[in-house]
Amino acid sequence: MPDHPPTSAPAPDADRDAAVQRLLASVGNPALERLAQLASRLLAAPSSQVSLLPHVPAAAGTTDDGSVAGSTGARTILQDQVCSVTARLGEPLVVTDARDDARLRDLAVVADGQVRAYLGVPLVGKDGHVVGALCVYDDHVRSWSTDDVLVLTDLAASAVAELELSALAVEYEADRMRWQLAVTAGEVGSFDWDLVTGSLAWDDELHAIFGIPRGEFGGTIEAFSAAVHPDDRARVSEALQAAIDGVTQYTAEYRVLHPGGAVRWVKAKGMALPGPDGTAVRVLGAAYDTTTEREADARISRVLETMQTAFFLLDDDWRFSYVNAEAERVLGRTRGEMLGGVIWELFPLSVGSAFEEHYRGAAESGVARSFEAYYPPPLDGWYEVRAHPGPDGLSVYFHDITDRRRLEEQRAAALADADAATARLALLTTVGDDLTATLDTEYAVGRLARHVVRHFGSWALVTLWDEDEQLRDIAGYHADPARRQAVARYAQLRLGSLSPQSFLHRALRSGEPVVIPGATAAVVPLLEGEARDVFAGLAPRTGYALPMRARGRTVGAITLFLDDGHPDLGEDDLSLLVQVADRAGLALDNARLYEGQRRMAETLQRALLSAPAQPDDLEVAVRYVPAARAAQVGGDWYDAFLQPSGSTVVVIGDVMGHDRHAAAVMSQVRTLLRGIAATGGGTPAEVLRSLDAALDTLRVDAMATAVVGRLEQTPEERDAGVTRFRWTNAGHLPPLLVAPDGTVRELRAGRPELVLGVTPGSDRTDAEVEVPRGSTVVLYTDGLVERRGTHLQDGIDALAELVAGLVPEARARATGSATLDAGYLADAVLERGVAGEAPDDDIALLVVHLGLQGERAEPGA
Template sequence: MSDASLPERRRPSGSSDLSGPFGSARSSGESARVEQARRLAARADGLPSLNRLAELAARLLHTSSAQVSVIADDQTVMGGAGDASSSVGQRSPSADSLCTVTTEAAVPVVIPDATADPRTRDLPSVRSGAVGAYLGVPLHSGDHVVGALCVFSPGERAWTAEEVGLLAELAGPTMTELELAALESTYEEDRVLWQLAVDAAGVGAFDWDLRTDVLRWDERLLELFGHTRESFGGTIEAFNACVHPEDRDRVGLALSSAIESCGGYAAEYRVVRPDGEVRWVSARGHAIAGPDGTAARVVGAAYDTTAVHDGEARVARTLDAMPTAFFHLDRDWRFSYANPEARRLLGAIGSEVVGHVIWELFPDAVGTEFESSYRGAMDSDEPAAFEAYYPPPLDAWYEVRCWPVPDGLSVYFIEVTQRHQARAVLERAARRSELLAEVTRALTATLDEEEAVARLTQILVPGLGDWCVVTLVEGSPPPDPRSERGWRRRLRDIGWWHRDPERRTMVERYAQLRVPALTDDSLVAEALVSQEPVVVPSGATERIVGILRPGEAGQICRDLAPSAVAVLPLQGRGRLSGLMTVFRDAERGSFSEEDLDLLADVAGRAGLALDNANLYAGQRKLAEGLQRSLLTAPPQPADLEVAVRYEPAAESAQVGGDWYDAFEQTDGTLTLVIGDVVGHDTVAAAEMGEVRGLLRGIAATTGDGPAALLERVDRAMETLAVDTIATSVVARLEPSDAGPGWRRLRWANAGHPPPLLLEPGDDGVRTARLLWSTPANRMLGLPTDDESRAESVVDVPPGAVLLLFTDGLVERRGEVLDVGLERLRDTVLATSPDASLEEVADQVLRRQLPGWTEDDVALVVVRLRG
């Protein structure tokens, strides 16, 4: 996408070259924009957060690549995913980039086919085939458009308004991350300036090797202590000899503490030079651990602070020149010095700080991190560092470093308000994106309305409110309280939640009573009429109770005591799916504009999800009715019990090719049929009805046995050109000479799973066996040949239970059929002998089927009365 390696794009003929000896001539506005873009592109060495945002954009919009570009004199790729990831940090001519089109347009650029768009068809990345479909949104920095966030893929693609909105939403955190990086770069420049100022003050370095006891000083430190390399002994004893006798114990304690903890060292002390002159020295260092984990060296730096103590001008000038604010507090917490930058930053209080006690000038610092850190540093004789906010009149965030000195506390600080604001914006954008993503995941994971709403309520609370109620609107157009007297009957509160578990029962009762208690002036009625959000920012309890009919609902509302409420329509595709009512208690406060924008986004997604669930439920109900209309109720002969079941596939539209049948013939025998047409969709259901009708009609008119019946169906399907394949078992229960109450079971199998027979034993032990047919018969609908179908016969005793079923009852993905059949045999044996036949059918389905069935299931269960 960056085309960093492509040749420079040629200037169109007839265009004028505005460049001169001082560069390109630009308007002042364009120059400001380019300068702003250069500032943002300074961190082109790589920002992982921009790469992650690009990856998020590509993943959410289902594209192969995404890119963040800054357009100044050329294009700089700041972040990328997919094909663009290899271009991060590269620069290329801006004229060759699609992102330049977006930057110049200053509005979202939607290109379904870049090869057909005159703005882009001649660009190298389009000619090469790398970019087919392109979507880009501008990145705004203040009043300037400095670049673009884009996604792209090879080939054509239509972009939806929702996708454009989603990418535009991601542009906010992307721009925030760019600004944050630029601010951090500026902050580092300040640190460099501080280091230069310190160097100008004459800071020297030292290195003490604890293993050899060799202490090395650089030339500046030797000069500071008044020694030459020859006169200084190079040991810690030589250093101690230079320290003023009154300060030696304190300095030694600071060094020992740093060595023991492998930590920092800080001390300010007096030194006595060989000529007798006494000077103040401030030293900072750190103990470095060796391979064994104990301190091996102490390294650091020191500089002359005599000017601070004696009022000499040299160090004072250095501190005055510092771009970082610095002040000094004495032991009584009075300002003894403040450099110009400190006086500027603290000047909002309207008073000179030097000579005044800090806690009196800045009373809001008492009890905060400012006081605890300052006092802690003074008491522990250890440096401290922190970031903290000071309220108006300063109204700013500060990064503070403080360290104790013998006569007080030295403090330097910089204002970091912009950095905190940028970080806060990024965190809010991240939280918003995370919440919306959570809503999308929760609502798209189910097509059940009540489950979707239950998930939604537990995201809204406590994320955006203290409690909530979600209402389903039935029918289209939505009810109009202005003209429809029975409008409440089309509303149903189906979801609610409260952050306090002890109050959820109250909210549930309120949801049960609320709709009948609504008046024509209620907030819900207002939202139905306007189909716009209705917000009560304060005093919500009295407002709601005042527009409810007198009764229990109003009393519960008083007990729940909402302070603010927002009612938002849940818009589907051209219809109102429902309403979302979010309540806030007084402790939480009202809704901000940002809160309402986020609630509107959530409502939009929830409306589409509820609309999908509603459409799915309608199709599912219609399809189930069609399916069950094809399956008739079984007969109930005097000496037999018959139960039937049909369970559709969970992933289908409630119709499929599985069927059952049971009917008595003219000779009094009971014919049982189980079958399965290949497939489980509406086509399979239609074909199933055709095959079932043929088999039922032929059986009723001929009285043939199972094998002959299947042969006639084969011929009829061939004659009538019924182009389908099905498996089936046809069985007849006929009179038997084996004994009173016995029946003879005669059956033929056309490629179907075998029936299962559960028989009572003389000793009370039941047995279950699968009735395999030998040889196996071909399926219905396959080409016929001279081979006739075979029948099998078995005598069945009273009390026996026969099961005919389709493969969905026993088959599992990745599992052989024999395992499922054995599992069914165990399930049937585990049923209670005393259970009714209906209970047996239910127990078999409950134990055999997982929560999510992949295929239809038909089941016929017959028991011989004993």
């Protein structure tokens, strides 16, 4: 540590220096060493120290070789550099790896590996000055817990209190200062007691230790006894008498009363010497003052007694040699019961437990052990334990963590319940998603069998009432892949051979779950033929038949079987399985209702759309796909018919709205347009102008988009193999023109025009394009290209790209005078354009292909 405090620390002053010097004068190396040893034991650290300001080497009491008293483990003065950082901070310094700490990594003791992990707390006096630091450290990386910091802080507070108390003693007790100087010099007094004459002689040092001047001591054993503390006299006298009687060694530690009233501790050792007859005639010995050691032990004891951590010390014979107050409380025994007793006898349930394993392991290896363990009644508690071996025996520090462990168990149980609830909810959600994600009932039910087996049992079958009110086993699944074929075969055979008195039929009739204990023995008699043999081979132990119900009727059933080794379902699992069956029943019933309504809507819609005209030189294909929502007929329509001139008119349109009203209005608009075009013979623009006027006159409340096109051809154009396509567009999507070479382009002309039904007399114009024979025109409604979150033009571009990609396939399927199969192209566009799913909006599609004419037709046309 530096000779002076760091510049960032409070500036030293004379008052503080004087206080520190008094502290230094009051504390000897034994006290410092015991505090350091206690810190090492409590925190299981190999090294520790107490450093005091302002001059650490002097404060810590260095020896000639540079070692420092008041520490444990290998340590040099240089390590006080680390403590100076703690003193400068004025707060705990917690370091897991000093090499990664900017405050410490440049210090020499860190660079050469003496210090890696470090924990230090400042020693703060009552006046607020930092007077030093108490720290522990390790030459290996280590993490310090919050409890470690609190324990070291507690020790630091006790250390400061004892230091200040000692400083007061220096000021008011001159005799104690003289004793400290004598101990520093290593003074030991001697005595000689002549048992024959009764004379007792002391040397000068012993007079000093007892505080009795030579001229004031009586020189008898009575004078000595008068100086001994009254509470210790009988014990000292008995020890002396025992040595005399046995002509053996004498050892005693006792208190003496100085004439001034001070009380000192003295330890004496001697030997009774025999005379010619073998009896003792003389006692010679020495004595020295042990007050400092006693006070240090008392300080340590006070710290241990006030600690919230339970502590006891076991000697080498596994006897309790110290027990603090917290240990008495936690262990439920008094000190009187434990001190001197063997731990294995007082706590027999610890034998063979983790306690014995770790205590003996720490004592044998010399390495501290930390563990958590449970001790049965009468303690009935969980304990967090540190067992630290040392020269005095095994120091054991422990906390009662029973409440924490029980809370953890409660939390674990709560988490398990939450996980189970989450798993149940996840299963119900997954089943619901599977059953509503597709309109393919049989596929959805097949996945239901897998989910049921994975969560509840060994194998399962799912049975449905079909449209003809016949039962069908529609899906089966076994957890063991090797047995799935057997389950599939049983599903094929079961219903044809199963008795009407079976458990399945009972569940279907009652609408209640049926449990089948001893399933193999119970079901085999109800089967016939091969089904009986297959079921016997599967050999389930328990079965469950659960009806799938919806809207007061049974729509099917789930039959679940459990093989040997699979436990029966508990109440929660059975309840969950019933919920799965109910949810499946409702989803399946909804799918059936939807399918029926969808078929009804589609039938109604198609009834409003007549078959298109099919001129000899044209191939017209029309398709209609209803929206995914049940019973939502729409306003999309197509048409293809001949005008009196012989020209073919093609129409695609969409009345705004998706309900029965829209379908009815669509029929009116379509009929009006067909009548106007067929009787008037006007161009597409003229037809739409007349239609606008008719809608207004007839008060038809409708708004619609439409493309009306006419395929025209003069005799000259027929000879040239050319046709003109004349069209007008009332706010609809642009038609696509497929050239004979397979290229695809949009047909757009001029500015966009208003939709029908907005303003009578709206301006309508015709556009015209020459198309060679072998071309194809594609008309469509927005259900084919409009997708949520996607720009409409992106959908049109994708359709054009799809059509271009399908042209080679459609050409390969052409026959006769056609160079392209219009029907195949229409079907392929729908199949790939909506990816096999029912669209959000209905779709009308018209594909017209211009085949070859006359001599241009291929041979065989």
